[in-house]
């Protein structure tokens with residue numbers, strides 16, 4: 001059996017069936033913005049491997065940091081021990097985190113960091129003598145991960161609907177209206193949106209622990225850019241009702257939309273922020289949940305005073321070393337300008353696609369360009385475009401998008417724009433293919 005044949009028979013891929021599984025390509029190596037296949041062909045990674053490879057694949061500085069750490073200590077349990085990579089990383093995160101946020105919990109993936117944030121909100125309310133406050137308000141159109149608690153906060157009518165029976169029941173604010181954020185457009189609906197959320201909060205007085213959203217950019221579910229004024233409204237409501245405000249910056253943070261944190265456009269700061277994906281520059285899995293001193297102090301004065309979470313690989317030293325090297329790279333150059341440059345290229349190329357018959361809309365913010373199609377072309381047609389253009393795309397639902405490494409050069413950005421245009425020009429498919437539903 002070849003490796004591909006073995007893979008097809010025995011290995012589940014994300015959002016894929018083992019019966020007639022979708023095509024996978026055999027990746028042999030990766031460097032910069034390229035993934036090299038076993039037959040020697042190279043693909044431009046236009047999705048930065050699900051938006052984490054910010055500095056390019058196998059960045060020498062990050063690889064070297066992992067190698068050096070590996071020679072000293074690959075892992076040690078974080079219960080009862082600490083280590084230099086974790087301490088250094090916590091210091092670095094506290095320096096760049098939103099104002100007042102400096103208490104760091106290391107998690108092993110983005111989804112887990114969201115679970116941790118929700119547990120913080122609930123323990124905060126518990127410590128304040130309000131054990132009944134155990135629900136969150138999340139936004140329709142959102143995505144926060146695939147573990148149970150993160151699914152329960154994601155769009156209730158979306159990809160996780162199959163599991164509704166086992167999930168905690170949270171409350172949902174309407175999906176914010178889309179708008180052209182970098183053009184300074186604002187949404188006329190924010191006041192009505194806030195009034196509706198306030199009514200929900202009133203109806204469920206005494207039940208809600210906090211609010212959570214992906215600031216400005218709802219990524220994996222809706223590819224929706226929305227008015228930052230929504231965040232200021234959330235901040236106000238949380239202040240008025242003593243709720244914990246969580247910003248999930250796992251996709252949008254670390255310059256994906258331009259500024260370091262997407263919420264910076266709003267002037268509203270969270271009580272807890274989740275960061276992951278680009279934290280290690282896409283070199284290994286790590287996320288962090290960073291809380292304010294106020295939230296941490298309240299939790300620590302409750303009963304129990306311990307924060308009740310502790311995964312086996314918490315603060316893995318290899319991952320922390322990778323993240324330190326990645327944050328060093330972020331500090332060494334103007335990544336906001338890099339994101340702006342990608343935005344400029346996408347803005348100069350993508351809007352004309354709106355005239356194509358299968359295109360419902362085009363939007364761009366920072367290093368994210370989205371072409372919404374009326375109906376997704378067939379997987380076979382999209383595969384052909386990938387093979388012919390040498391650009392790796394992973395469209396989902398109705399979205400053909402690019403979120404390339406922030407360091408992508410002009411030649412590759414032009415190829416990415418060409419590939420997006422080629423998919424946008426394909427005829428609509430029949431629909432209903434497994435996996436179409438998700439990122």
Ligand SMILES: Cc1ncc(COP(=O)(O)O)c(C=O)c1O
Nearest residue numbers: 109110111143144145220250251
């Ligand atoms: C906003 C957001 N939150 C959470 C997650 C989950 O992160 P992970 O896949 O690392 O568990 C994702 C992943 O796409 C995400 O985009």
